[in-house]
Amino acid sequence: MYYPWWYVPGLTAPMLIAIIAVVHIFVSHYAVGGGILIALENQFAVKTNDKLYRDYWHHHAQFFVLLTVAFGAITGVGIWWTIALASPLATEMLIRTFVFGWAIEWVFFIVEIVAAFLMYYFWTRLPEKTHIVIAWIYALAAWISLVLITGITAFMLDSRGLFANWDETGNFWHAFFNVQFLPQTIIRTGASILLASLYVFLHAAWTFRNVNVANNSVNSELFNKIVQRMSRPLIFGIVTVLLGVVWWFVLLSPNVLLIMERSVLLNILLTLFFGLCGLITLLIILGPILNPRSINLGFAVCLFIFGLTALGSAEFIREAVRKPWIVDQVVLGNQIYANEVAERQTTGFLRPSHWQQRPTEKIQLGGMVFMYHCNNCHATNHGLSAVGPLLYGESKEKITETIKNLNRPTLSMPPWSGTDEELDALAEFLLTIRPEK
Numbered sequence: 552m553y554y555p556w557w558y559v560p561g562l563t564a565p566m567l568i569a570i571i572a573v574v575h576i577f578v579s580h581y582a583v584g585g586g587i588l589i590a591l592e593n594q595f596a597v598k599t600n601d602k603l604y605r606d607y608w609h610h611h612a613q614f615f616v617l618l619t620v621a622f623g624a625i626t627g628v629g630i631w632w633t634i635a636l637a638s639p640l641a642t643e644m645l646i647r648t649f650v651f652g653w654a655i656e657w658v659f660f661i662v663e664i665v666a667a668f669l670m671y672y673f674w675t676r677l678p679e680k681t682h683i684v685i686a687w688i689y690a691l692a693a694w695i696s697l698v699l700i701t702g703i704t705a706f707m708l709d710s711r712g713l714f715a716n717w718d719e720t721g722n723f724w725h726a727f728f729n730v731q732f733l734p735q736t737i738i739r740t741g742a743s744i745l746l747a748s749l750y751v752f753l754h755a756a757w758t759f760r761n762v763n764v765a766n767n768s769v770n771s772e773l774f775n776k777i778v779q780r781m782s783r784p785l786i787f788g789i790v791t792v793l794l795g796v797v798w799w800f801v802l803l804s805p806n807v808l809l810i811m812e813r814s815v816l817l818n819i820l821l822t823l824f825f826g827l828c829g830l831i832t833l834l835i836i837l838g839p840i841l842n843p844r845s846i847n848l849g850f851a852v853c854l855f856i857f858g859l860t861a862l863g864s865a866e867f868i869r870e871a872v873r874k875p876w877i878v879d880q881v882v883l884g885n886q887i888y889a890n891e892v893a894e895r896q897t898t899g900f901l902r903p904s905h906w907q908q909r910p911t912e913k914i915q916l917g918g919m920v921f922m923y924h925c926n927n928c929h930a931t932n933h934g935l936s937a938v939g940p941l942l943y944g945e946s947k948e949k950i951t952e953t954i955k956n957l958n959r960p961t962l963s964m965p966p967w968s969g970t971d972e973e974l975d976a977l978a979e980f981l982l983t984i985r986p987e988k
């Protein structure tokens with residue numbers, strides 16, 4: 552309890568993180584996949600001496616740099632900002648344990664930004680060979696940042712791995728020798744390339760929106776070529792994602808599988824994810840592969856939205872199954888280390904701190920316990936997973952019983968980690984927010 556709590560009314564703080572993170576993922580995956588596509592296609596254009604095709608990629612690079620560097624960086628910082636407020640203990644633990652991981656990541660991030668600007672601004676001024684090398688430096692640096700971040704986030708969701716014994720000082724190598732690291736890196740690499748191809752479709756369809764694709768003009772030939780070239784990374788991306796997802800599934804812990812099977816919402820999202828992957832594959836075959844000339848802006852927009860929705864639902868599933876952990880087996884959703892639970896049950900969940908006085912009044916005390924113990928997953932009386940409605944019409948005895956056995960009937964909640972006095976205060980507080988029968 553050395554940090555203040557942060558309550559986001561209705562939405563809950565973790566959902567705010569999720570929203571910012573998903574928006575960030577839509578752009579950051581493009582930053583990686585787009586880098587690889589630019590490097591490949593730029594090299595191809597130089598090799599085949601196709602100036603028009605290379606010019607298109609120069610034009611695309613402007614959109615790419617603007618979106619990924621500006622918007623990607625802002626949303627990335629947004630994630631740090633919100634996680635530090637919503638889960639300060641977990642953020643502290645991640646910074647301490649992986650300090651060199653973050654440092655390496657930032658080095659590559661700087662390389663990325665410098666290479667991106669050199670690549671765009673000196674597109675026509677650098678010798679072609681040097682320009683190709685710079686484009687590849689960008690692509691490699693961006694991919695390495697993806698690998699580093701995926702390692703750390705994979706560990707947060709599933710800490711099982713080669714270094715099984717965790718102590719509070721942590722172990723840097725947990726990030727790269729956990730069971731989920733490889734499948735998640737494969738999924739994210741595939742998703743980057745898939746998403747980037749969809750961005751190229753969208754950008755090209757917009758750029759050539761007034762071109763009559765059937766009339767064989769120079770522009771229609773160029774658009775045709777872009778569409779045809781992009782169908783390969785699209786197929787590569789989707790196959791890689793699906794292979795990675797199967798591997799991810801096989802390695803899931805039994806607990807996570809149970810959580811997934813029990814939740815109607817997660818079942819719906821899983822169906823949505825696989826359905827969309829199938830639909831995207833079908834559309835790629837019917838469109839870019841068999842009828843490249845039939846592609847227009849509407850088609851590109853649909854494909855793009857399907858792609859974002861598939862990625863968004865996959866991220867949501869991945870996040871939803873992490874409960875009750877913020878960092879798997881290390882930090883619980885009630886903002887304490889897992890190995891502190893027993894001690895807190897005897898000495899008290901709330902700790903004295905300079906952030907706030909311990910309230911003397913019972914309901915206020917209960918409210919404070921709620922903010923630390925429950926706020927990370929539940930709104931109070933209105934909003935996402937609001938506890939008030941969940942306890943509709945229940946008696947104090949029943950509520951007390953529910954809290955005492957918090958982690959028993961469900962798999963997603965941390966164990967109750969306070970004293971009887973705190974339990975009583977929390978129950979009194981919950982009585983004030985639950986609707987009467």
Ligand code: HEC
Nearest residue numbers: 874875884885924925927928938941942961962963964965
């Ligand atoms: C780490 C996240 C997390 C924390 C922290 C958490 N909960 Fe939950 N809670 C959940 C989830 C997820 C569910 C839905 C569980 C399910 O359907 O399996 C749930 C369900 C519930 C329910 C409905 C249970 C039922 O059987 O219908 C109540 C009541 C509840 N929580 C109260 C609380 C209270 C009170 C606290 C704080 C002392 C708390 N929760 C802390 C995640 C959490």
